[in-house]
Amino acid sequence: MPSERGRILLVEDDAVMGGTLAQRLRLEGYSVEWAHGAVEAAAALARRVPDLLLSDLRLPDGSGEELFLAYRERLAGTPALLMTAYAGIDQAIRLLKAGADDFLVKPVETADLLGRIEALLARKLVAPEDAVLGPSAAIRRVEAVLRRAASSDSTSLLLGETGTGKEVAARLLHALSPRARLPFVAVNCAAIPADLLESEVFGHERGAFTGATSRREGYAERAGGGTLFLDEVAELPPQLQAKLLRLLEAREFTRVGGNAVLPFKARTIAATNVDLDARVRDGRFREDLLYRLDVIRVEIPPLRARPEDVVHLARHFLESASGRSPRPLRGFDEQAVKAMETHAWPGNARELRNRVDRAVALADDPWIGAADLFPDRRGATATEDAAATLAEVLVAAERRAVASALEVTGWDVGAAAARLGVGRSTLFEKVRRLGLARPVETSGSPASGTG
Incomplete structure (x- = not known):
């Protein structure tokens, strides 16, 4: 079962150090997922945001700095503790200014590391039932x-x-x-x-x-x-x-x-x-x-980085605006909910409030529909369906190309990125978006699953 002390994503390619850290953290009561490289860590972050990121900076298939910067928006406040055996004050300052919470130089004293992790994880999440935002x-x-x-x-x-x-x-x-x-x-x-x-x-x-x-x-x-x-x-x-x-x-x-x-x-x-x-x-x-x-x-974080908040906020805005409606409103229908969950919200919560207020003023039905929220999409035809199908085909082709490049290069992110003609940070983002994960090793190497 997941630990109440917190879930840690450990990114460390050294088998001895990674195994030692993972074992000690589990003994301390933490749930640990061990990623052996940058791409494996990217896939782990795509699946679930941990309570703390503990990452080495020099990795065989990328760098911890690139990983952190590529996923900074998704981490959205998750404490990040970065480690390196190659101390560089400029890099440390750069990372801390970019939002990293702490920086350690190897070899790491276990007691010091545990103390820092405990302090960072003391920033506990607000319980869902108590959350205001x-x-x-x-x-x-x-x-x-x-x-x-x-x-x-x-x-x-x-x-x-x-x-x-x-x-x-x-x-x-x-x-x-x-x-x-x-x-x-x-x-x-x-x-x-x-x-x-x-x-x-x-x-x-x-x-x-x-x-x-x-x-x-x-x-x-x-x-x-x-x-x-x-x-x-x-x-x-x-x-x-x-x-x-x-x-x-x-x-x-x-x-x-x-x-x-x-x-x-x-x-x-x-x-x-x-x-x-x-x-x-x-x-x-x-x-x-x-x-x-x-x-x-x-x-x-922007609204696109927290899709769970979209419908919650929409219902709050609807409740606030319903008193100004000339007719009773019951809520959003299924199509409206789906449309809100898939929209990118470039204007964030302000755009969401604007769309809800307009729908409240103009909706004919007690249930607000997708066309009420997105009148610019009203009258969608088979053309849209064809576009959606084409988009799916393009995504599938991209997934095959990225997966093939990673497989051919043995999941060497630098080589795979060069083969695809993109930067390593771009490749990290594609791995996350496409939901790719490195095949699990079946040999005697240490497992990388959650504890």
Whole structure:
């Protein structure tokens, strides 16, 4: 039976070390799946997301770094502990900035390794019945981080594509914190004209500029001892970035046109849908400000990476919108559910809410159908069926080609990738998407199944 202590995916090609680690971890009460290489690990990750990834970096058919980066979205907050016998500070920093949780240099002290694993796995998932953001393991991992961060006053940085629910996560973080009864003040930095942003955030005194007929409290002041949420923080102009840095460092500010220094008491949560590290490299975002904002980083996975949440969220949106419907609504029919589960949701939860709201307003039947949610597909004909059949044929052909290349090369991912004319990261993704797995060895080599 699966262990209650957690499921670990161990990626290690050394038979002696891998066998020793797997045995010790099982003795400690963990469930262990042992993958002997990158491709085998990719197949394991395609089948099931573990509670912790423990991977060597140098593998015979790829690298642990490529594996981690290729599956970072699917891991979606799963702790990753990476090991190497070839210590490189640049690589360690690169991996930690990319989202890895810890980095060890071989030989590994068993007690140290076990301690780190225990600490990482202390980040337990929120139970499905207690989850607020959704039922998927990916979003429950996010919620677990938010719950742990709620008691802290540290600045949090929420990252994720547009529409993934970063403000919802920020509001949950505030609601779970000791500041819950105090104001939650949200600022969309991209929606306010640059010449007004400073006075909107910090406030202004009467006469500070043309049109300032009275004193006005800014968002930083109105937040009081609550939470100041800076959405789309990457859009702040350089001058305001400097002032925000001072706000966070000195915990004080001055209204535009004023002299009085006022205390800043609120907790700050920032959010963005862009790569701030890239903005720093391009000189468009201050590195010192990023350090101040990026104390507790939380990445919100896109909806396509957590399909279990789609129907759950749709039903929530339907319940919220049904009061505005001129007719009673009973729910979604089977075709609607199937259509939602197979849609890629490029607009994430915001697109889902939009489609549900439109269906509620226009649906003729008590049961919302696929055509109500996707009117652009209305009137689908045999042409679509032919396209679907063609797509299936193409996928089958791709599966045969990838499987053949792997078999011919003895599952050497580098050689197979070269044979197929793709990169190794691309091949990892194809193995995951196509559900391929290396044939199980029947000789005396160590087993790689779950414990």
